[in-house]
Amino acid sequence: MEAAPSAAHPPLDFVRRNALPFLSSSAALTVATFILALLWAPTLSQGFSAPVAQRVFYLHFGPAITSYAAFTVAFAYSLLYLRKGDGDADLIAAHSAALGLLFAAMTIAAGALWGAAEWGVAWRFEDARLDMYLVLLLTFIGYFALRRQLGSGAPRLAALYAVAGYALVPLSYFSIYLWQSLHPRVISPGGQGVGAGGALVLSVSIAASLFLFFGLLGLRLAVSEVEARVARLQREADV
Amino acid sequence: MAVPQTDGLTLLDITKSFGPLEALREFSLFVRRGEVVALLGPNGAGKTTLLRVAAGLLAPAGGRVLVDGIDLVQQPRLAKRKVGWAAETPQLYEHLSPTENLEFFGRLWGMGTREARAAAVHALEAAGLSHRAADSVSVLSHGMRQRLSIARALLHGPSVLLLDEPFQGLDARARASIVERLRDPKERGACAVLMATQQVDAAISACDRAAIVDRGRLVNVLNAPEVDAAALSAELRALGGGDRAP
């Protein structure tokens, strides 16, 4: 039987085998996040012109952290590919990068809702953190443009691009410290914090996003396994 | 061939694939210094791939390449200093003169400025291009560029000279000129010459041995003086069966 792409990577094999449990857990945690964020989490009134809309933070932070996590997985497996030429590592990197873009889109959507309420506009181009996050998004869109344009040379060049692009992740995350930023500080130093109740909601939100990432990654790995099997059967049929 | 030689070019069990395509399969060949070996075979046989592996441009999936006993993968910079390579299409900067081209590549191959300049003058003289030394390469004919390309490959006195289709697009006179250079030990120095070509007549005139390549494998090695060029051409036409390999 054709080995699954994750077979040589035990943690990811665990993710692949448990994709559906991860997804169902994520669904439950997401519902919990919504309920807790909208109905239970404390209202942070200091420094926000729309303190009720600030609750969107709990829906915004989880996907943001998960997008960084996904790009980190893409970076790590790109490095692995460059070191060992492992085709499965390239596949995992590509799947993770795609999911990173998905979670980045979710982050931006939630952030835009919050921005519309807080600033009156969904996006402010003069804000450093927003700009750097957009740069990161564009970089990983470029990653897929590269993969789409290339044939057999795609994995190596895409891996190099992902490794180079990852240098922008810390830049994006620490941008609020590198520049004057309009982006609200909640749990960062200088922010007012969220208290114990808020920390609980935040934890549930992060868990919901991470489980969704693991579930979707596991599904994609399972699909890749089936595709590999189909390709092998087709090759055998041609012979 | 169990023991790697310490002079010339040693190719030991070279294997190279491009995806599912096996371009080279356990290819072994030794070319000693002072010898000219021609690689003959149909399109897609793996001749250019072999030369690119020997030049250090492609990493073999298996096997070893030794240049004067130095492993090309383990010590690439040391080994590459001893290799001269001329591809099928002359690799020259069109907006520079022959002298400027030679001086640049000479310095890149580790020569000092004065050494490169002197070597360039000598190389252009040997190639019969002294009178065009200051012209732009863009105005040179194909034959002149080919001669210049070979001169560039020989400039730093390599131990191994790799030539890919050196007679391509040349008239009979230009071909004869290159054959003469290859046959003259003083002209090409004491280097091991491995030459890929489809011009059987020119190859047999120039080489000491002919290595027949087909589908990535070394099929046969013949001593050139014993070869009937016409019969060999017919045999090569019967091999292969269509283009392969990138």
Added chain:
Amino acid sequence: MPRSAVLQVARKDLLLESRAAEQLTLFAMLVALVLVVFRVAAEGRPVPVATALWVSLLLSASVALSRSFHAEADHGTLDLLLASPAAPAALFLGKAFAGAAFTFGAALFALVLCAAFFGADFVRDPVALVAFLGLGALGLSVQGAFFSALSARTRTRASLFPVLMIPFALPLFLWATRGTVASSLGAPLLGPAVLADLGLVAAYDALFLVLYTFLAPRALSA
């Protein structure tokens, strides 16, 4: 050997450019076109000159700097450079430094055109301006040389290059524009506003110069 190879490649590129003017022509034409677009679009209204300056540099660099390794691939000399004993990292560095010279030349040309189109009022601190242009040119060239190397062997390299390069050049663009604006409004070079942005540009340049020196050999291998 590595330092010598860097110098040889840079010198060769400068010599070639003095003959063929391939990159400089592209730079000059694109800088001029972008600034004309800004001038026309302004319709007599005030234009953020520093922004126009850096937009013209970013867009022209995203085309002109592709020729760094693409030209070598076109002429068949890329393989010859890689077959030489010169380290691939040295080839990259030589290209990056030569490209920085071309980009800086384009920047000075852009400066002259901006002064001609929009007036020279924005040049309050020439030293700060030249510092930003110099470091910005180096940064753009470092990005350009790497992505030119990365895309050199692809079929659609000309169209792919700007898509790959521009996101990485954006942070440079942001800091350089902001610093140039601050300088044009009278902020001193050694003041916090300008110095911070200059430092960020320098740090970004250094980070990617080191990172790409390690990655370039893999980018260039066949």
